Amino acid sequence: MQAESWQTAEVPGPTKALVITKPEVVVAMVKRTKRPILIVGHEAVDIDAGDEKLIDYTIRLAKTAHIPVVATAHIVGEFIKRGFPPAAWMPAVDITNRLQDPEWKGLDGKGQYDVALFTGLPYYMQWILFSTLKHFALNLKTISLDRFYQPHATWSFPNMSLKDWSENLKIMLSKLGGK
Amino acid sequence: MAKKALFVKAKELKTDVAVIKDLEVSIGRIFDETWTEPVGPTPFPSITDLREWDFKLLQRYKPMYMPFCDLCCLCTFGKCDLTKDKRGACGLNMAGQQSRIVLIACCIGAATHLGHARHMVDHLIEKFGRRYPLDVGGVNVQLEAPITRLVCGVRPRTLGDLEDVVDYLEDQVTHLLSATHTGQEGSNLDFESKVFHAGMVDHVALEVADIAQIAAYNFPKADPEAPLVELGYGTIETHKPVIMVVGHNVISSVGIIDYLKENDLYADVEVTGLCCTAHDTTRYSSRAKIVGPISWQLRFIRSGIPDVIVLDEQCIRADTLVEAQKIKAPVIVTSDKNCQGLQNRTKDPADEIVADLVNGKVPGVLILDSEKAGEVASRTALEIAPKRKKFKVIPTVKEIIEAAKKCKLCNDCIRACPEGLLIPEAMREAAAGNLQLLVDLYETCIGCARCESACPNDFPIHSFIVAAAEKILKGEKFKIQAGRGAIQDVEIRNVGSPIVLGEIPGVVAFVGCANYPHGGIEVAEMCKEFADRRFIVVLSGCSAMSAAMYKDEEGKTLYEKYPGDFDAGGIVNVGSCVANAHIAGAAIKIANIFAKRNLRANYEEIADYIHNRVGAVGVAWGAMSQKAAAIAAGCWRLGIPVIVGPHGSKYRRMLLGRKDHEEDWYVYDARTGDRVYVGPVPEHLFYTAETKEEAMVIIAKLCMRANDTSKGRAIKLTHYIDLHKRLYGTMPDDIHLFVRTVTDIPITMKDEILDILKKKGWKEGRIPDPTLLPRLIRKMKE
Numbered sequence: 001m002q003a004e005s006w007q008t009a010e011v012p013g014p015t016k017a018l019v020i021t022k023p024e025v026v027v028a029m030v031k032r033t034k035r036p037i038l039i040v041g042h043e044a045v046d047i048d049a050g051d052e053k054l055i056d057y058t059i060r061l062a063k064t065a066h067i068p069v070v071a072t073a074h075i076v077g078e079f080i081k082r083g084f085p086p087a088a089w090m091p092a093v094d095i096t097n098r099l100q101d102p103e104w105k106g107l108d109g110k111g112q113y114d115v116a117l118f119t120g121l122p123y124y125m126q127w128i129l130f131s132t133l134k135h136f137a138l139n140l141k142t143i144s145l146d147r148f149y150q151p152h153a154t155w156s157f158p159n160m161s162l163k164d165w166s167e168n169l170k171i172m173l174s175k176l177g178g179k
Numbered sequence: 180m181a182k183k184a185l186f187v188k189a190k191e192l193k194t195d196v197a198v199i200k201d202l203e204v205s206i207g208r209i210f211d212e213t214w215t216e217p218v219g220p221t222p223f224p225s226i227t228d229l230r231e232w233d234f235k236l237l238q239r240y241k242p243m244y245m246p247f248c249d250l251c252c253l254c255t256f257g258k259c260d261l262t263k264d265k266r267g268a269c270g271l272n273m274a275g276q277q278s279r280i281v282l283i284a285c286c287i288g289a290a291t292h293l294g295h296a297r298h299m300v301d302h303l304i305e306k307f308g309r310r311y312p313l314d315v316g317g318v319n320v321q322l323e324a325p326i327t328r329l330v331c332g333v334r335p336r337t338l339g340d341l342e343d344v345v346d347y348l349e350d351q352v353t354h355l356l357s358a359t360h361t362g363q364e365g366s367n368l369d370f371e372s373k374v375f376h377a378g379m380v381d382h383v384a385l386e387v388a389d390i391a392q393i394a395a396y397n398f399p400k401a402d403p404e405a406p407l408v409e410l411g412y413g414t415i416e417t418h419k420p421v422i423m424v425v426g427h428n429v430i431s432s433v434g435i436i437d438y439l440k441e442n443d444l445y446a447d448v449e450v451t452g453l454c455c456t457a458h459d460t461t462r463y464s465s466r467a468k469i470v471g472p473i474s475w476q477l478r479f480i481r482s483g484i485p486d487v488i489v490l491d492e493q494c495i496r497a498d499t500l501v502e503a504q505k506i507k508a509p510v511i512v513t514s515d516k517n518c519q520g521l522q523n524r525t526k527d528p529a530d531e532i533v534a535d536l537v538n539g540k541v542p543g544v545l546i547l548d549s550e551k552a553g554e555v556a557s558r559t560a561l562e563i564a565p566k567r568k569k570f571k572v573i574p575t576v577k578e579i580i581e582a583a584k585k586c587k588l589c590n591d592c593i594r595a596c597p598e599g600l601l602i603p604e605a606m607r608e609a610a611a612g613n614l615q616l617l618v619d620l621y622e623t624c625i626g627c628a629r630c631e632s633a634c635p636n637d638f639p640i641h642s643f644i645v646a647a648a649e650k651i652l653k654g655e656k657f658k659i660q661a662g663r664g665a666i667q668d669v670e671i672r673n674v675g676s677p678i679v680l681g682e683i684p685g686v687v688a689f690v691g692c693a694n695y696p697h698g699g700i701e702v703a704e705m706c707k708e709f710a711d712r713r714f715i716v717v718l719s720g721c722s723a724m725s726a727a728m729y730k731d732e733e734g735k736t737l738y739e740k741y742p743g744d745f746d747a748g749g750i751v752n753v754g755s756c757v758a759n760a761h762i763a764g765a766a767i768k769i770a771n772i773f774a775k776r777n778l779r780a781n782y783e784e785i786a787d788y789i790h791n792r793v794g795a796v797g798v799a800w801g802a803m804s805q806k807a808a809a810i811a812a813g814c815w816r817l818g819i820p821v822i823v824g825p826h827g828s829k830y831r832r833m834l835l836g837r838k839d840h841e842e843d844w845y846v847y848d849a850r851t852g853d854r855v856y857v858g859p860v861p862e863h864l865f866y867t868a869e870t871k872e873e874a875m876v877i878i879a880k881l882c883m884r885a886n887d888t889s890k891g892r893a894i895k896l897t898h899y900i901d902l903h904k905r906l907y908g909t910m911p912d913d914i915h916l917f918v919r920t921v922t923d924i925p926i927t928m929k930d931e932i933l934d935i936l937k938k939k940g941w942k943e944g945r946i947p948d949p950t951l952l953p954r955l956i957r958k959m960k961e
Contacts, residue, residue, distance in 0.1 A: 006594060007594055007595075007597075007599070008591070008594045008595055008633065009595070012248070012249050013248060013249025013250045013260060013262055014249060014250075014260050014262060015249065015262045015263070041869060042869055042870050042873075072869055072873075073868075073869040073870040073872065073873045074870055074872035074873050074876070074906050074907050076907050076908065076909055077907050077908020077909055078908070080908060080909055081908065088912075089907070089912070091866070091868070091869070091873060091877070092867075092869050093243065093828075093833050093835060093866060093867050094835065096243070097243045097833075097835050097837070098837075098839075100243070121869065122599075122696070122825050122869065123599060124597070124825070124826070124828070124829070125825045125828050125867070125869060128245040128246075128247065128828045128829060128831075129245065129828070131245055131246045131247070131249075132243060132244060132245045132246070134262070134263070135244070135246055135249075135261075135262060135263055135264060135273050136244065136264065136273075138263060138264070
C-alpha cells in the first residue's frame with residue numbers, strides 16, 4: 001500500500017515506511033520485540049485520541065506492554081501528575097542521538113533498544129528525527145503511532161481521520177491485553 | 180594595517196659591491212608596527228590553520244546528522260541513493276553528504292554577508308574616501324573591530340583598511356566552496372571544520388559591514404540610550420505617500436532619506452521597511468519606521484499602503500514584483516544580486532524613469548545608483564500616491580464568507596502550511612459567518628503563503644487571515660530601541676568579572692529570522708524571563724523586532740521597560756543581522772579587555788577562553804536562512820552554544836554532547852597540567868528545542884562553564900533548577916553532573932540537593948583553571 005507524507009513537500013527517497021494497514025501489525029511487532037522503547041513528544045498533551053488525550057493513551061499502552069517511556073520537551077510533569085513517572089525525560093534530539101549509537105547501554109544499562117515507538121512530536125521534527133534513525137541506526141526498527149504518515153519510519157500509519165486513528169489505537173491496546 | 184602580498188622582481192640589479200640577477204622578493208604581509216601587541220599564531224588563517232581546534236570541539240560535540248533528503252543530486256553521476264549509509268558514485272557517504280550540504284549553506288550565508296560588506300565598503304570609500312576613520316563609539320570603544328583583530332591580526336583604522344580584510348575573506352569563501360565540489364573533501368569531520376571556518380569568515384564580514392556603516396552613516400555609536408523608534412503597521416501615517424524598503428543593505432534607503440531631507444520633503448513621505456534594512460534605516464534616521472519582521476512582507480504589500488517598494492538584498496520574497504503589481508505599486512530594485520528581471524535604468528534620466536513608473540509603463544526598474552534610486556523612489560511615491568489611492572487586495576468579510584462556502588475542505592492548505600495551521604477548520608467556520616478561527620491564525624502565521632499556492636481554488640488564504648485580523652494589524656503600535664551597535668569597552672570592564680566568575684548567570688542572544696513555531700510572542704516571553712533573572716539579553720534582526728511587538732499590562736514594550744545597557748537585566752538591541760558581530764565581539768572583548776589575553780591573530784586561545792569561561796548562548800528561535808547558519812557556525816568555532824527552534828532541525832545537523840560519556844568532559848588545569856573532570860559544560864554546541872519551555876531550561880543550563888566560581892555556579896544552578904521545576908514540574912535529573920564541590924550548591928536547596936547527590940553516589944571534584952589547549956599549561960606535570 002502506498003501512502004503520502006502528510007506535509008506535502010516532505011518526501012523522502014527510495015526507502016519509505018511500510019504502511020500499517022491494521023493495528024495487529026504493531027501488536028505483532030511489540031510482542032516480538034525484546035527491547036522496545038516509547039518516545040512521547042509534547043503534543044501528546046493536547047492531541048485528542050478518542051475519549052482521552054494522547055498522553056493518557058501512551059500511559060495505558062506503556063503499562064500494558066511494559067514499555068519504558070521517554071518524555072521529550074517539558075512534559076515529564078504531565079506524566080508525573082498522572083501518577084506515571086516516565087523511565088526518563090530528555091530532549092528529542094538527545095534520545096535520537098542515543099538511539100543511533102550502537103554502544104549506548106539504554107536507560108537501564110542493559111543495552112540498545114530494538115524497536116522505538118514515537119508519538120506526539122511536531123510532524124516535521126519527527127520526520128527528520130526518523131530520518132536520522134533510518135540512516136544511522138541500522139539495527140533499530142521505528143514505528144510512528146501518529147495519525148499522519150511518517151515516511152522515514154520503518155512502519156507508519158497512513159494519513160487517517162481522527163476517528164479511524166482512535167479506533168486503531170483502541171484495537172492495538174486491547175490486542176496487547178489492555179483496556 | 181597589513182598590506183598583502185608584496186612582490187618585487189628585478190632582472191638585474193647593479194650596486195657598488197655586486198651585480199644581482201633574477202632577484203625575487205616576496206612578502207606575504209606587512210604588519211602595522213604601531214600596534215604593539217605581538218602577532219599571534221594564526222594571522223589571516225587558511226582553511227586548515229584552526230583545524231586542530233575544530234577537532235577538539237568536534238570530539239566533544241559530535242555531529243548528529245538529520246538527512247533532509249536520502250539522495251545526492253549535485254552531479255550527473257546521480258541521483259545517488261545514500262540511504263542507510265550507502266556511498267554515492269563519487270564515494271561520499273551520507274555523513275559526508277550532510278556535512279557538505281551544511282558547508283554549502285554556510286558558504287552561501289558567509290558569501291551573502293561578505294557581498295554585502297564588499298558593497299558597503301566600496302560604496303562608502305567612493306563617497307567618503309579611503310582615509311575615512313572607523314569611529315564606532317568614540318572614546319568608549321577603543322577596540323573597534325575585535326573579530327577582525329582576532330582573526331586577521333590587523334587593526335583597521337579607516338575604511339580603506341577594510342579592503343584588505345574583505346580581499347582575504349573572499350579568498351577564503353572561494354576555497355571553502357571549492358571543497359564542496361564532487362571528488363574533493365571526503366571526511367565529514369573535515370567538512371565540519373570548514374563549516375566552522377565559513378562561520379568565522381562570516382563573523383568578520385558582519386563586523387566589516389557594520390563598523391563601516393556605523394562610522395560613515397553616523398549610526399548610534401555603542402549607545403545604550405539609542406532612541407526609541409516606532410514599529411508596527413499602526414504607526415504608519417497612511418495618508419502620506421509611503422515608501423516601503425525591504426532587505427538588508429541600507430545604502431539605497433539612505434539615498435531615499437537623503438533626497439527627502441535635501442528637498443525638504445521628509446515630513447511629507449513615510450519611509451518604512453521590513454527586515455534588517457528597516458533596522459538600519461532607523462539607525463540612520465529615527466523618524467523612519469519599521470513595519471515588522473520578514474513575515475510581514477505579504478500582509479503589508481497587500482494592504483495597499485506602500486506606494487513604492489524598494490528592494491535591496493537578502494530575505495526578500497522572490498514574488499514581490501508580482502505582489503506589487505496586484506496593488507499597482509511600482510518596484511525599484513537596487514542590488515546587482517537581486518535584479519528581478521527588470522530593465523537596468525541606472526543611466527537614464529530620473530525624470531524619464533519616474534514618468535514610466537508613475538504612468539505604469541513599466542512595473543519596476545533596476546537602478547544601481549543609490550542616489551538616483553533615492554530620487555526616483557521619492558518622486559514616484561509623491562506622484563503616484565494620489566493616483567493609487569492605497570489600492571489594496573485585502574478581501575472584504577463578505578468575500579471571505581462567500582469563498583469559504585466554496586471551500587472543498589481538501590486539506591491541501593494545512594498540508595502545505597509549515598506550521599500545520601488549522602486552516603480548513605477556520606474556513607468551515609468562516610462559511611458559517613464566524614471569522615474568529617481565521618483571526619486566531621494571525622499571530623502564528625509566518626506569512627509564507629504556501630497555503631495559497633496549494634489551494635485548488637486559488638483562494639488568497641493569507642489575505643483572508645489578514646483581513647479577518649485587520650483590527651489587530653492596525654493596532655500594531657510599538658516602540659523598539661534603534662540598534663545601538665557595539666558594546667562599550669567600559670561596559671565590558673564592568674561585566675567581565677561577574678560574567679566570567681558566573682555571577683551574572685549568562686548572556687543570551689536572541690537573533691535571526693521569524694520562522695517561529697508559535698509566533699513571535701515566544702521570543703518576547705523568553706527575553707522577559709531572562710532579563711528578569713538578571714541575565715544580559717541581547718537581540719538583533721527579526722528577533723529584535725518580534726520582542727518589541729508585545730506590551731505589558733501598562734502598555735509598555737520590553738524596550739521601554741528594560742535598560743539598553745550591556746549589563747545584568749538589560750535588553751540590548753544591537754541592530755540588524757550584520758550587527759550580530761557585536762555580540763560575538765563582546766565575548767571576544769571580555770577575553771581581551773577583562774582578562775588581558777592577547778587578541779591579535781590569537782583565535783584558538785581566545786575561543787578556548789570563551790568556551791570555558793563566558794556563559795554566552797545564542798538562540799535563533801525562528802532561524803530559516805543560510806545566513807543564520809553561517810552566523811551560528813561562527814559561534815560554534817568560538818565555542819558558544821546555539822539553540823534553534825523546532826524548524827531549525829531542518830538545518831540537518833546538530834552538534835550534541837553526551838553527558839553520559841564522562842571521558843568527553845575533561846579539561847587541563849592550566850595551573851598544574853592535571854586533567855580534571857568538569858562536567859558537561861556547556862552540554863551542547865548546536866541544539867534544536869521542541870518547545871519554548873524546553874528552550875528556556877536549556878538556555879539556563881548551557882550558560883554553565885567550567886570556570887564558574889562556586890558562587891557563580893550556585894547562581895546558575897538556581898536558575899536551572901528553578902526553571903526546570905516550574906516548566907517541567909520536577910527536579911532536574913542531572914544536577915550531580917554540575918555540582919563540583921559542596922559550595923556549588925545553592926544555599927536554599929542544600930538539603931534537597933545533598934540528598935540527591937548522596938543517592939547518585941556523587942564525589943566531590945575541584946575547580947580548575949580550565950583549558951583544552953595543552954600549550955596553555957603553565958606548569959607541566961612531571
